[in-house]
Amino acid sequence: MISLRFAFISILLYSFGLAFFKEIWLSMLLAPLFLALVKPKSILPSFKKLLFLNIFILLVSLSAVLSKEYNLALLIFVRANAILFFTFLLFDKRDIFEITASLSSLGLPTKLSTLFFFVAKFIFIIKNEFQIIKKALLVRHFKRKTTLFTYKIYANIVGMLVVKCFERADKLKKAMILRNFGGKIYYAGENSVTKMDLVLLCFVLASIFLKIIKVNI
Amino acid sequence: MHISEGVLNPEILIGGAVISTAFVAYALKTLKNEEIPLVAVFSALFFIGSFIHVPIGPASIHLVLNGIIGAILGIRAFLAIGVALLLQGVLFGFGGITTLGVNTLNIALPGVIVYYLLKVKFDNILLNNIKYFFVGFGSVALSALMLSLTLALNGEAFYDVARLAFVSNVPIMAIEGIITMFAINFLQKVYPKVFRGSLA
Numbered sequence: 001m002i003s004l005r006f007a008f009i010s011i012l013l014y015s016f017g018l019a020f021f022k023e024i025w026l027s028m029l030l031a032p033l034f035l036a037l038v039k040p041k042s043i044l045p046s047f048k049k050l051l052f053l054n055i056f057i058l059l060v061s062l063s064a065v066l067s068k069e070y071n072l073a074l075l076i077f078v079r080a081n082a083i084l085f086f087t088f089l090l091f092d093k094r095d096i097f098e099i100t101a102s103l104s105s106l107g108l109p110t111k112l113s114t115l116f117f118f119v120a121k122f123i124f125i126i127k128n129e130f131q132i133i134k135k136a137l138l139v140r141h142f143k144r145k146t147t148l149f150t151y152k153i154y155a156n157i158v159g160m161l162v163v164k165c166f167e168r169a170d171k172l173k174k175a176m177i178l179r180n181f182g183g184k185i186y187y188a189g190e191n192s193v194t195k196m197d198l199v200l201l202c203f204v205l206a207s208i209f210l211k212i213i214k215v216n217i
Numbered sequence: 218m219h220i221s222e223g224v225l226n227p228e229i230l231i232g233g234a235v236i237s238t239a240f241v242a243y244a245l246k247t248l249k250n251e252e253i254p255l256v257a258v259f260s261a262l263f264f265i266g267s268f269i270h271v272p273i274g275p276a277s278i279h280l281v282l283n284g285i286i287g288a289i290l291g292i293r294a295f296l297a298i299g300v301a302l303l304l305q306g307v308l309f310g311f312g313g314i315t316t317l318g319v320n321t322l323n324i325a326l327p328g329v330i331v332y333y334l335l336k337v338k339f340d341n342i343l344l345n346n347i348k349y350f351f352v353g354f355g356s357v358a359l360s361a362l363m364l365s366l367t368l369a370l371n372g373e374a375f376y377d378v379a380r381l382a383f384v385s386n387v388p389i390m391a392i393e394g395i396i397t398m399f400a401i402n403f404l405q406k407v408y409p410k411v412f413r414g415s416l417a
Contacts, residue, residue, distance in 0.1 A: 015315045019227045053310045060224050063378035080223030084310045091307045118257030119300050126261045144272045155399030163408045165258040172254035183250050
């Protein structure tokens, strides 16, 4: 199992490393290929997510093709897909609370890691509030159309969510004061480095520094 | 509105990261402990905004909400939007780690600008409504402009996609403007303390 702390270090190194590439080398795919072997069940969900995101990537590549920059177009396509595939494989089936907790173990300022924890908590709460409002609209037979009335309803939804945000934030603030909150959240998770973390790091470094088999058009 | 991983040159990525880090560091330094829940909840709202689909003809768009969040949080919008963008990047691939700085700058800075725009006072209802419309419209328009400029700075090969990025955002600007105008009017009637910082 790859620790999330190392997942962040790996993705940071891999994506910034690939950003400096001016040519396509097949070896740059070593890290995502290794991860695909380690997490075969994550391959299909990751590809599904990639399909949708490729609309923008293809548009950018097409823009380069129209300027007759074929190598650049291919580089963008391969680089973007490699980084995104690697990201999806790393974070597939990971809980948002685990992700935010791992960020705090990276040595972020205490206020920022506390903020990450609360964001994770509030995402569930606000999403739930939004689902309740959506259900209420369904019950009242609201039909979405391109009309000013529809936009007014959506504006009221946004307004209601803002009000809920304030109320929730106020409750949490009072709870923090009541519990004499010192500005730091403590996590019970482990921070040890596993063998798999080190192997992944080796593959990431190999993807960045090894230049094997150049691809040209 | 998000620029994907793997598209931009390293000079732009590093430039965007440095500027955004400066804003985030300032926001973090001035952030009090009791303000953390408010920033966190609006970060969550920005995250959820991508699930609120508004119809436009046969298609639909999702709300950006950088205007209204900027209008409420001011400079702290950099924190709220940056955190939400990082989570969107790793969970959904909207943006990413390398583009986090550029995307945060492109989306949060217009929000901070409209925070100061809201401080301009009018006695006229119509002028106030135009101002509220501009909070939504202007923030998305500025974000789209900055997005296009970022793509154009990447090289001549990206001029076409930069133009396309701006034009495709025009309907979003209009809808965000209308929704923000109605939402601010709603909030002023129902919960006026929301804009204590910007409208007081």
